[in-house]
Amino acid sequence: MSCAHWLATFAIDAPRIVFGHGALDELGDSVRGLGCTRVALFTDASVAKLELVVRARKSLEGAGVDAAVYDAVHVEPTDASFLDAARFATEGRFDGYVSVGGGSVIDTCKAAALFATYPAPFLDYVNAPVGEGRAPPGALPPHVACPTTCGTGSETTGIAVCDILALKAKTGIASARLRPSLALVDPTSTYTLPPEVVAASGFDVLCHALESFTAKPFNRRERTPVRPMSQGANPWSDMGSTKALSLVGQHLIRAVNDPSDHEARDALAWAATLAGIAFGNAGVHVPHAMAYAVAGLVKTFRMNGYPQDEPLIPHGISVVASAPSAFAFTASGCPERHLAAAVMIGGDDARSASPKDAGDALCRALGALMREARVPPHLGAIGYTMSDVTALTKGTIVQKRLLSNAPRDVGEEDLANIFARAMS
Ligand SMILES: [Fe+2]
Secondary structure (H helix, E strand, C coil), X not given: CCCCCHHHCCCCCCCEEEECCCHHHHHHHHHHHXXXXXXXXXXXXXXXXXXXXXXXXXXXXXXXXXXEEECCCCCCCEHHHHHHHHHHHHHHCCCEEEEEEXXXXXXXXXXXXXXXXXXXXXXXXXXXXXXXXXXXXXXXXXXXXXXXXCCCCHHHCCEEEEEEHHHCEEEEEXXXXXXXXXEEECHXXXXXXXXXXXXXXXXXXXXXXXXXXXXXXXXXXXXXXXXXXXXXXXXXXXXXXXXXXXXXXXXXXXXXXCCCCHHHHHHHHHHHHHHHHHXXXXXXXXXXXXXXXXXXXXXXXXXXXXCXXXXXXXXXXXXXXXXXXXXXXXXXXXXXXXXXXXXXXXCHHHHHCCHHHHHHHHHHHHXXXXXXXXXXXXXXXXXXXXXXXXXXXXXXXXXXXXXXXXXXXXXXXXXXXXXXXXXX
């Protein structure tokens, strides 16, 4: 019998992906091919008004698939909004699921399918230590994800993120069983996105790639009884993350500034797909762990292009606002990768920088892109002050799954210092 342990190997997991102009029109036949005849179609109120949902419904109808639409997805979902979606899924007794929207929609669809298929108290499936971290007991019905933003990569991962309202913290559910069966990535879906949404989701892509590329390598992870879904940087995730970094470096600003630059928006959609596959295997680390607290503790910030009825920090902004400070900290864990990443996103001066300057070089390259894309450059710009450092640190230290993926150990005091540096 072999004594091989997963630490010596890495796994390659991804859903089937159909990418390109017109992919959305394959929805009906794809769903039918997965054996479904009656599906729940999840979307949100803004996407529901777009031609995209009409196209999706037409395609389903044409293939003889009955679809019931749920358009009440909460942008930046909460435990309450997940449960509301789960009630809809339970009552409908669907044999399949379709999501048409951004990460919030796709994540909500994953959670609804889970709770409708294997009912349990909400915290049972939520990541430990906030929840019990229980694995779903079996496979879920087919889910075809149709992303309409160019960022989250949720269509390729088994992760569903939400705010736990009572705790004012973001966490989520992570299991390979949540990964959609098929992703239909149609870049034309992104052509009508406002510049602010392209910028926020583009920086989410950038951070997925940066964090996957600089994550603790798969063969240096702590031993656990089973292979974790986020297994650390590996040759497969490196391919996706490095290509995504170059694509974002070359196309992000073009895609933000000019909606008619379809070449740039196509490139960003492809980068999002590659980065999604990369982080779905490697996992993200400190910037995303911090983002959970940053988004969860929002005060009054609102951003154009997003719902205005309540304060909301878009996910990509909550990640990138403290990312330069986080990478300045993690750089000493693998300086050569931080330097290479800086070059890939346009930081030419990183070519001649020494390993001890890797953090600063990446901060400069990231900062230049943030300025050009006109996103809030630090936490101070989204409403935080030094008096929030303790609460932000508390909200982050519980994200153990992500923090343990960092290239160097990160403790409570380190996090407080990273937050303090990210304030201005
Ligand atoms: Fe993200």
